Amino acid sequence: MKIFVVFVLLGTFLYEDVYSRKIVGLRHKPNNNKIVGGYNATIEQFPYQVLLIVSKGGEMYGCGGSIISNTVILTAAHCIAGASKVYVKLGATSPNVEGDTIASSKLTPHPNYSKRTQDYDIGIITLERPIKLDGVKTKIVRLADKDTQINPGQSVTVSGWGATSENGKGSDSLLAVDVPVVSNDECRRAYRSLTTRMFCAGVPQGGKDACQGDSGGPAVIKPDGIQVGVVSYGIGCARKGYPGVYTNVASVRDWIKQVSGV
Template identity: 50%
Template sequence: MEKSYCVIVFLLFCLFIEDVVSRKRLYLDRNNVENSDGKIVGGYNTTIQDVPYQVYLMLQMGTDYYQCGGSIISERYVLTAAHCLTGITRIYVRAGSTLAMSGGTQYNTTRFRQHPFYNPMNFDYDVGLVNIPGGIALDGINTKAVPLPKAGAKIANGTNILVTGWGDTTENGQVSPNLMGVQVPTVSNDECRKSYSTLTSRQFCAGVPEGGKDSCQGDSGGPAVSTDTGIQLGTVSFGTGCARPGIPGVYANLAKVRRWIKRNSGV
């Protein structure tokens, strides 16, 4: 089963929701997409000062709420996964906090958009933008925009990326109240197609052969940033299970959708 890393909250909404479990979009075949449970696996506790571009998203769909991650790309825009935005009516964004449910500053907005070519069957073009009309206060310490790659830039095999979020720490586990990070190397798309035959050029993969390190449910939409350059190369998209041996995670390749991001955010 393949995961996509959003988290549903089975309680009435309040500003500090504490009881969350993950929503996992599973791509089984073209006629069977399900939801089930997924956070950073094999990682470590980190702080918002180490990754000040990271934000926590609580997404409202009717009376249900979902968890995703996102990244600040400018004062007015947050980047996330397109699949996080499907069916959503309002988004609550917490910026500047190491903790998912407290601290920092919370913003809310109804302005967001998915990439128009987003395909829920294979998660192609899995990127979306969230607009914060009043702007996020960027202090350079707890809140800071992350740089994005140039359009068409290539990702070398073995590029080390830092993935952060508040998702599950084990497959079908529990979400984390504290921000976590994990570092994994990218693998070639040819190699990754052994696990995901539908992989496209708008996607890339990262993981270690022995497993044990990965993003997981609840991390969807969060940033995958080069540890060498500090440039965000991808957003957490989906995968089969979490941290399984020989099966990497899949990320949206931002260099391949860079022009769309520029046209719709000015960044």
């Protein structure tokens, strides 16, 4: 019991230490990311959403992730590449005051992940112990299959605790935003290194986007809540002409299954 209490307190401390300052994750450095222009959400609406507190090289930062089995979290490779430990906060709208904390036992970024281009920006976190899935605040997300098509104009919903403004502080409470998918041709005007393992989403005038700290979090299609993307990178947050870039889950679906069994 004492060990459990200490671990819960550790999780709360880590959250407050990381998210009360401007160390709110990557979307990725130096092109940063949080939910901008979104709306208040609850964990019951997004029970697969988790917050990651990542320890790397003596520093700590926040990212997002999603529950894909009772022992596996899906996130972005750039969130965990080179990291020594990840603490997963789950089952909470406000992670600083509620929820469970589980540490990682293994971190597996995609072997082809490129820090320069952000290609294959997908990673797997194996947990030290199983999640108690209650179907209300903790639930497995349904992943897109490898044949899933994402079409321009289609709306995706992104959730997280990232910054609400560029270079701002992380949010204490879960937020979400709905953004339309942008065609690859249009997106390449902003990002020439776009690959077939990526897609873009955002509004032309800016104002709605993921931001620092949302990296690794899920992008889903409603109403079924199928996860089609993982928050990857972008120039700033919610800037005009610079949509957010997401890893296309369908394009890396075989690898996810190979590593996680899901």
